[in-house]
Amino acid sequence: MQVAGFSPIPAALAGLIVWAAHFGLIYGANAVACARGLAGGRWLGLPLVPALVLGLTALALLAVAVIGLRAWQRLEGGLSGQEGENEPRFMVWLTLAIALLSALAILWEALPVLLVPACA
Amino acid sequence: MHHSVLSPMGPEAARIAELSWLLFLGGAAIFLLVMLLLALALGGGPGVRRRLGARRAILAGGVAFPVLVLSALLVHTLGVAAALGLGEPAPLRIEVTGRQYWWEVRYPDREVVTANEIHIPVGRAVELLVDSGDVIHSFWVPSLHGKIDMIPGRVNRRRFSLDRPGVLRGQCAEFCGTQHALMAFFVVAEEEAEFERWLERLRAPVAKPEEPFLAQGWQAFGQAGCGACHAVRGTPWAGRSGPDLTLLGGRLSLAAGTLDNHLATLAGWIAGPQDIKPGNRMPAFNTVLDGPELRAVAAWLESLR
Numbered sequence: 413m414q415v416a417g418f419s420p421i422p423a424a425l426a427g428l429i430v431w432a433a434h435f436g437l438i439y440g441a442n443a444v445a446c447a448r449g450l451a452g453g454r455w456l457g458l459p460l461v462p463a464l465v466l467g468l469t470a471l472a473l474l475a476v477a478v479i480g481l482r483a484w485q486r487l488e489g490g491l492s493g494q495e496g497e498n499e500p501r502f503m504v505w506l507t508l509a510i511a512l513l514s515a516l517a518i519l520w521e522a523l524p525v526l527l528v529p530a531c532a
Numbered sequence: 533m534h535h536s537v538l539s540p541m542g543p544e545a546a547r548i549a550e551l552s553w554l555l556f557l558g559g560a561a562i563f564l565l566v567m568l569l570l571a572l573a574l575g576g577g578p579g580v581r582r583r584l585g586a587r588r589a590i591l592a593g594g595v596a597f598p599v600l601v602l603s604a605l606l607v608h609t610l611g612v613a614a615a616l617g618l619g620e621p622a623p624l625r626i627e628v629t630g631r632q633y634w635w636e637v638r639y640p641d642r643e644v645v646t647a648n649e650i651h652i653p654v655g656r657a658v659e660l661l662v663d664s665g666d667v668i669h670s671f672w673v674p675s676l677h678g679k680i681d682m683i684p685g686r687v688n689r690r691r692f693s694l695d696r697p698g699v700l701r702g703q704c705a706e707f708c709g710t711q712h713a714l715m716a717f718f719v720v721a722e723e724e725a726e727f728e729r730w731l732e733r734l735r736a737p738v739a740k741p742e743e744p745f746l747a748q749g750w751q752a753f754g755q756a757g758c759g760a761c762h763a764v765r766g767t768p769w770a771g772r773s774g775p776d777l778t779l780l781g782g783r784l785s786l787a788a789g790t791l792d793n794h795l796a797t798l799a800g801w802i803a804g805p806q807d808i809k810p811g812n813r814m815p816a817f818n819t820v821l822d823g824p825e826l827r828a829v830a831a832w833l834e835s836l837r
């Protein structure tokens with residue numbers, strides 16, 4: 413995965429990027445639905461806004477799970493990069509920890525859709 | 533007078549007050565716990581310090597504990613927010629429009645308009661609809677409910693009710709211009725019968741007074757052009773860019789909570805509103821009205837109650 417001369421920092425931040433994308437998308441989707449009067453709408457029999465938010469949440473959780481799992485495997489598997497170069501253990505650990513934190517934040521920000529009416 | 537989140541006057545405010553206490557006491561308890569652990573870490577024996585520094589203790593206290601506490605709080609808070617959104621059908625509707633720097637209040641089902649004071653019968657479900665006539669304001673009566681933003685072009689709604697009679701103070705809670713701080717109002721919670729009597733008086737057209745001094749005030753009010761901005765029910769004056777003045781004499785305050793309401797403050801306001809509340813939208817009349825006219829206008833307005 414490492415490109416020569418490329419800093420490992422983006423890999424560590426991958427979880428946060430997924431979290432930010434999820435946040436922006438559900439915020440925008442909810443706002444548009446409220447502004448366009450689609451809040452009570454249904455899609456394939458499901459309530460539109462909750463279905464959309466939960467779908468995006470499942471996708472985001474899947475993405476952070478992949479990021480977290482790969483970091484976990486690298487921690488377990490001795491950490492040698494493809495070119496035989498050692499990746500600092502700390503950065504891999506950080507990737508994993510940030511993925512977990514992002515998963516928690518994604519769950520927290522999806523929760524309101526189940527508990528509060530959409531455009532109250 | 534009630535003007536505090538900790539002095540709730542209705543069920544919605546009571547739930548918000550409970551939440552405030554939960555956060556305040558919970559935060560205090562956790563703070564004390566952390567200070568206790570800090571003291572142990574600094575002054576405890578080697579065994580205690582080893583256990584406090586162990587990886588397991590750090591994961592439990594630094595990760596698991598905050599995640600659990602914050603998740604529980606989030607679910608609880610969202611539950612409170614959801615419960616606050618519900619209400620009985622067919623409530624009393626009250627519309628409030630924020631303006632620089634006062635509040636227009638309408639009871640659309642009763643066809644009355646007033647300003648800077650909202651009367652509410654106790655025990656009745658109320659639906660409040662707020663918007664703005666100019667910039668963003670925020671409607672906040674701490675003993676009634678949370679802040680409700682007033683946004684031009686958008687109507688925000690809240691349901692609430694009040695348990696017992698009393699006077700509640702409200703305040704604009706979003707900076708809206710130079711006189712934002714002097715943009716307050718009062719909520720008068722009263723028994724249903726009293727509320728209906730108030731509505732009756734508000735609905736009755738104001739007739740030209742018989743008494744010569746008050747009649748002179750009526751005359752001067754018209755000649756000075758007050759009616760271009762102010763309405764008085766039943767008269768030819770129907771301006772909407774200033775507060776409705778029907779029943780002005782019965783209000784608790786003048787100029788959105790700025791002054792106590794009596795003859796002297798009223799005459800002072802009409803003569804020099806820019807000295808009292810600089811930058812507000814009412815021009816001074818000290819050069820338009822002479823002394824006797826000013827006293828007569830004030831006396832007539834004060835007699836409307």
Ligand SMILES: [Cu+2]
Nearest residue numbers: 669704708715
């Ligand atoms: Cu304001």
